[in-house]
Amino acid sequence: MAADIKPRIRVPQTAKKDEIIEIKTLISHPMESGQRKDSQGKIIPRKIINKMTVAFNGKPVFEAKLEPSISANPYLSFFLKCSASGNLDFTWTDDDGSVYKATQAITVA
Amino acid sequence: MTASSQSLNRRGLSRRQAVAALGLGSVVVTLVPLSAEATPESAKKMLGDLVKAAPKAGKVQIKTQEIAENGNTVPVTISVESPMTDKDYVKEIHVVSDKNPQPGVASFMLTPANGKAEVQFRMRMAETQNVIAVAVMSDGSAWTAAREVKVTIGGCGG
Known part of the structure; x- marks a missing residue:
């Protein structure tokens, strides 16, 4: 199951100093809401990405707590003001405890 | 149908109430596929x-x-x-x-x-x-x- 969960991020690789850039993220994940039933009428247990955290050079800059109301393959976008070059680290946390990660370097000219 | 009326009866409903509830239930189900609980x-x-x-x-x-x-x-x-x-x-x-x-x-x-x-x-x-x-x-x-x-x-x- 975990094999088909794949994070995708779209971050500009370079930015001008203090430019505000848009960060787009998507992780392929069913976001099983815990509301649906299978063909036998049994409730399919909830399994969602419940949290995404983003850190820039180790410092947390953005965090999202997600509920079952979020669509499958959760897409999130937000903004970041680039004051210096560095690494942007993304972490998604699954209900089952799995953690998915992605990293992107940004060069500030 | 029989199984669900039995389970309703077990919860203490009369047959008539159970039938009424089932009728109502099916109407609600057709209108809203899943019961919305948030208000x-x-x-x-x-x-x-x-x-x-x-x-x-x-x-x-x-x-x-x-x-x-x-x-x-x-x-x-x-x-x-x-x-x-x-x-x-x-x-x-x-x-x-x-x-x-x-x-x-x-x-x-x-x-x-x-x-x-x-x-x-x-x-x-x-x-x-x-x-x-x-x-x-x-x-x-x-x-x-x-x-x-x-x-x-x-x-x-x-």
Whole structure:
């Protein structure tokens, strides 16, 4: 199951100093809401990405707590003001405890 | 049919009540594929638990479709008026909806490093309902906005 969960991020690789850039993220994940039933009428247990955290050079800059109301393959976008070059680290946390990660370097000219 | 009337009878309903309930149930089921448990009250209560200050209307803008054809994935953009400086920035944005099975949608924690208080995501909507966002500023004040989205096909059933 975990094999088909794949994070995708779209971050500009370079930015001008203090430019505000848009960060787009998507992780392929069913976001099983815990509301649906299978063909036998049994409730399919909830399994969602419940949290995404983003850190820039180790410092947390953005965090999202997600509920079952979020669509499958959760897409999130937000903004970041680039004051210096560095690494942007993304972490998604699954209900089952799995953690998915992605990293992107940004060069500030 | 027989199995479900038996289970209803076991819960202490008379046969007539059970039949009536089943009839009513099937009507409700055809209208709404899944029972929506969140209400405007439970959505308000959840916001009250999340945000201490009483939110005032303003500063928050919700951009989304007026009519969502597919309730499985409705794009929503929330932006908040704020300079996003170290002294004055948006700390949190909470989003709830009032007719999904559960009121909570998402909570975002922002920092001055974001530069601009705007987030975008995609949500499920079981039926036509309000999306409510509350932003908490660094000074503790809270601002809110609500927006109705009409949903053609709900996005919570199987």
